[in-house]
Structures are given as structure tokens and as C-alpha cells.
Amino acid sequence: MDRLLSFFIAKIYRYKAFQNFELCQKDLQIVITVPPICTKSYTTMLQNAFHFIGYTKRYSFVRETEAILQYWENKWDTEQGLSDFKKTTRLLLVNLRGRTASITALSTEDGTPRRLHTLAGGGWGGQAVNEEFKQFLIKIVGAPVFLKFVEEEESDWMDLKMKFETIKHGVKSEDDGKVSLRLPVSLREILEECCNENVQTAVQASPYSKKIYFTRDLMRLDVSIIKDLFTNSVEKIISNIKETLQIEAVTGTKTIIMVGGFSESPLVQSAVKEAFPDCNVFVPKEPAYALLKGAVMKGRNVEPQKASVTAVSKFTYGVHVCHINDEHGSSEIEKEETKIFFRKGEPISVGDKVTWKFTLETYDMQHVEIQFFTSPRTDTVSVDESEIEYLEKVRHDFDGLHTKTIKIEMLFHPFCFEKEVMQPHQFVRFL
Known part of the structure; x- marks a missing residue:
């Protein structure tokens, strides 16, 4: 790196x-x-x-x-309705990149964006359509020919992918007719070498025989073929947006912002707008550069x-302190107390810190155990619950008779979100 x-x-x-x-x-x-x-x-x-x-x-x-x-x-592009956007308090940010896609629900009620829910890493970005394009070619020339072409003719394969990108970002939902695609000479030669047939014959034997014809070396495809390549990806985008909008914390969201390179596709834009007629769907003029410029x-x-x-806490965070007497060869609990730092559903900002001081009268043969934990419940947490997940445990042995003050802090550092449970820093100081 x-x-x-x-x-x-x-x-x-x-x-x-x-x-x-x-x-x-x-x-x-x-x-x-x-x-x-x-x-x-x-x-x-x-x-x-x-x-x-x-x-x-x-x-x-x-x-x-x-x-x-x-x-x-x-x-902001004022033609898309700046006043409507500024009035919104909740929005859905749909980031459709090349390989992956993510959907993030945000609240902007207090002027600071607060994440309500995120669905990230979905393999339904623009690359999913490219994979469908590969399968389209394989259905015509066969897998062995296609793999040989990709391996031996890298520059021609790159050129063909670039041509397809132009087609992919130009097709609209209302389009009807044909689109043109010129296959590389090297692909034709490999097909003839391996199968002893030309590309026209291969097309006639494929599922697309009635949707493709040739003008010399130019392949003319029915636009429905290109639209079909989008079907799986678009369906997953729509279904995941619907799933996110049905989450209780996100219910009532009426604004959808689409960014990322795949959002440039008029076909994708139309599909989202048609699927969510009650929502305002905004797309910048250059969605691929929205993240970079921002x-x-x-x-x-x-x-x-x-x-x-800020983020909404998905768990309750707390600490359990147990003062133990080890005298006479047995461990007896002198004092114990549980402190809740954050509860499930409360907003947590990066840099939030909670401090708690705990005072003990200590002497020899005693120690204290400090156990940080999380729980999926919002009510008072009992340390005996099976749902609790322990984060870190600190033990300290005492040496002598005196009053000891324990300062306990939990700090939510930048980007501490790890899977479902955040991993904050825990600090214990014996004053």
C-alpha cells in the first residue's frame, strides 16, 4: 500500500x-x-x-x-428542484459504482447527516452488466473461443469493452430498433481457426439468430438484447431500495439521490424513477464524478x-465493575455496579466520549474486574443475559488500604464501525 x-x-x-x-x-x-x-x-x-x-x-x-x-x-443543478431537496429531512443515497453498489439512508434533520442504515458491497453495479455481456458473447462464439480471445488479444478485448461501455450508457428505456457493434477481426479469426465457421454462422446457431443481422462486418443487434443485459442488475437495485425503504427507521423517505458511474445509464435512471413514482429521484449531470468532486x-x-x-447505535454499550475480596482463599463480591454509556437507537458522533468515575475502599487481597460489553437490548441490561457480547476485560490488584477512584472512558474514534458492533476505545485509569 x-x-x-x-x-x-x-x-x-x-x-x-x-x-x-x-x-x-x-x-x-x-x-x-x-x-x-x-x-x-x-x-x-x-x-x-x-x-x-x-x-x-x-x-x-x-x-x-x-x-x-x-x-x-x-x-446543485437548479433545474432538478433545489427547493424540494433542501426541504428533505431524510434521503436515500444510491451509489452505483462499477463493481459494487451501496444504499445509505441518511437523516438531515439537525443539519448534520446521520446514517440510519447502510446496505453496502452489493455486486449489482455496472460490472454485473459487463458480465452479462461476456455471457452474450459466449453464447455466440462459445467459451473456448472467447477465453482464447481474452487471453491472447488483450488490447482487442479492451477495445471491445470500451465500445460496449458506450452502448451501455447510451441505451434508453424507450429505445426501439438496432444498435451497432463491430466485433474485432482477431475474434473472428480465432472462431474460424477453432471451429471452422464464421461469425454469421455462429450467430445463426445461437439464441439470438432472429435478433442479429450483419451489414458487411458490422453486427446489428436488436436493442432488446442490450436491455436484457441490464435485467438482473436493475432488479436487484430496485429490490434492495424497496427493502431499505421498508426499514422502520427509514420509512417515509421520499428523496433518492443516484451517483456513481452506473447511474449515468438512462436505462437505470428510468427504472428507478418508474419503480418509485412517489419519490423525488435526483441524478447529477456527471454522477460518476460526484464523489470525487465532493x-x-x-x-x-x-x-x-x-x-x-453521526450514526445510530445498533447496540447498547456499557461497563460492569466488580470489586472482589480474595481473602480466606475464596472470592467474594464486595461491590458491583453496571453503567450504560450508550443505548441502542441513540445517535453516536465520531469523537463522542463518556466518562464515569467509580470509588472503592480497597485493601490487600482485593482486586477489581472491569468488563466492557454490548447488548442488542435498549432497556436496563443485566450482565447475566446470554445476549451480551464482551469487548474487553481489565483486572487490577490492590496493595494496601486506601481509597481508589477508577476513571473509565469509552471513546468512539473515527471510522470504528466494524460489521455490526462498533469497537470503541476503552480507557481505564486508577487515580
Whole structure:
């Protein structure tokens, strides 16, 4: 990772040098966008990589949701209804990238975006349509021919994919007729070499015999073939949006924002708008660049290594303190107490810290056990419940008679969201 970062930073310096512009490290502020749900280990890896190459201060983490909303606030297309967008208190952010897609429900009631729910990592982005295109070709020329073509003719395969990208982003739901696609000469030659037949004959033997015809070396496809390639991906996008809107915390959301490269497809846009007629669906003019531009805008204002988005706690977080007397060879509980720091459903902001002081009269042959835990319940938590998941345990032995004050803190550090349970920092100090 550090080598990759060094490579890109070096390219920036070389590019500026080519423009006769002198650039030093203090002039370069690096902004790293991270997914709505991001593991601590991921951000730690990035931090270590930056420190390794000498960048200890001039970088910041920005959530994708923050960056995209920043873009909408600063670069809004007034033709789409700015007044309606500013009135909304809840919205659905649909980020359709190449390989994956994510849906994030946000609340903006207090002016700060608060994440209500995230469905991330779905394999129903633009790459899913590309995979369908591969299967389309395989149905015509066969898997052995296709694999040989991809392996031996990489540049031609790349060129064919680029041609398909143009078609993919141009087809509209109301289109009817034909689209043109010219197959590479190398693919035709491999087909003739391996199967002793030309591409016209292969098409006639395929499921598309009545939907494709040729004008010399140009293949003319019925537009319905291209639309069919979108079917699985679009259905998953629609079903996942519906599933998210049915969640109790998200119910009543009437605004959908679509960003990401796959959102450029008029076919995808139309499908979402038709599936949710009661919602305002907004798409920027260049949805593929919304995240990039928003990150630059956000990076000008965000403090290094900090973030502002809050999240709704999915669990109750607390600590159980048990003062134990080990005298006479048996352990007896002198005092125990449970403290709840955050309850399920409460908003948690990055940097939130709760402090609790616990005072004990201690003497020899005693110790204290401090156990941090989480629970899926919102009411008073009993430490005997089987639902509790323990995070960390601290033990301290006492040596002598005196009063001991224990200071316990729980800090929700930036990007501590890991799977379902957040992993905050826990601090115990014996004063």
C-alpha cells in the first residue's frame, strides 16, 4: 500500500513539475474517501502507509456519504428542484459504482447527516452488466473461443469493452430498433481457426439468430438484447431500495439521490424513477464524478483524520465493575455496579466520549474486574443475559488500604464501525 501511495504522490509532483509549478509536501492535502461502513483495520492500514512515506498530518478521511452530500450542496443543478431537496429531512443515497453498489439512508434533520442504515458491497453495479455481456458473447462464439480471445488479444478485448461501455450508457428505456457493434477481426479469426465457421454462422446457431443481422462486418443487434443485459442488475437495485425503504427507521423517505458511474445509464435512471413514482429521484449531470468532486470540496474544510457524520447505535454499550475480596482463599463480591454509556437507537458522533468515575475502599487481597460489553437490548441490561457480547476485560490488584477512584472512558474514534458492533476505545485509569 505504501508503494502505491508513493507512486501516485510522485506522479502528482511530476505533473506539477511539467507545468513549471513547484510543489512541496505542505501544499498537498490528501483526501481519502472511505465507505459508509469501514473497519478500523482498514483505516489503520491507510494511516500506517501514510506515516511510512512521511505523511503524518496532511491527509484526512472523508466518508463517501459526506463527500457526495457536500457536492450536492455546492454544485446543485437548479433545474432538478433545489427547493424540494433542501426541504428533505431524510434521503436515500444510491451509489452505483462499477463493481459494487451501496444504499445509505441518511437523516438531515439537525443539519448534520446521520446514517440510519447502510446496505453496502452489493455486486449489482455496472460490472454485473459487463458480465452479462461476456455471457452474450459466449453464447455466440462459445467459451473456448472467447477465453482464447481474452487471453491472447488483450488490447482487442479492451477495445471491445470500451465500445460496449458506450452502448451501455447510451441505451434508453424507450429505445426501439438496432444498435451497432463491430466485433474485432482477431475474434473472428480465432472462431474460424477453432471451429471452422464464421461469425454469421455462429450467430445463426445461437439464441439470438432472429435478433442479429450483419451489414458487411458490422453486427446489428436488436436493442432488446442490450436491455436484457441490464435485467438482473436493475432488479436487484430496485429490490434492495424497496427493502431499505421498508426499514422502520427509514420509512417515509421520499428523496433518492443516484451517483456513481452506473447511474449515468438512462436505462437505470428510468427504472428507478418508474419503480418509485412517489419519490423525488435526483441524478447529477456527471454522477460518476460526484464523489470525487465532493471529496475535494470536503477536504478543504474537514480537519485531518476527523469526520462529522453521526450514526445510530445498533447496540447498547456499557461497563460492569466488580470489586472482589480474595481473602480466606475464596472470592467474594464486595461491590458491583453496571453503567450504560450508550443505548441502542441513540445517535453516536465520531469523537463522542463518556466518562464515569467509580470509588472503592480497597485493601490487600482485593482486586477489581472491569468488563466492557454490548447488548442488542435498549432497556436496563443485566450482565447475566446470554445476549451480551464482551469487548474487553481489565483486572487490577490492590496493595494496601486506601481509597481508589477508577476513571473509565469509552471513546468512539473515527471510522470504528466494524460489521455490526462498533469497537470503541476503552480507557481505564486508577487515580
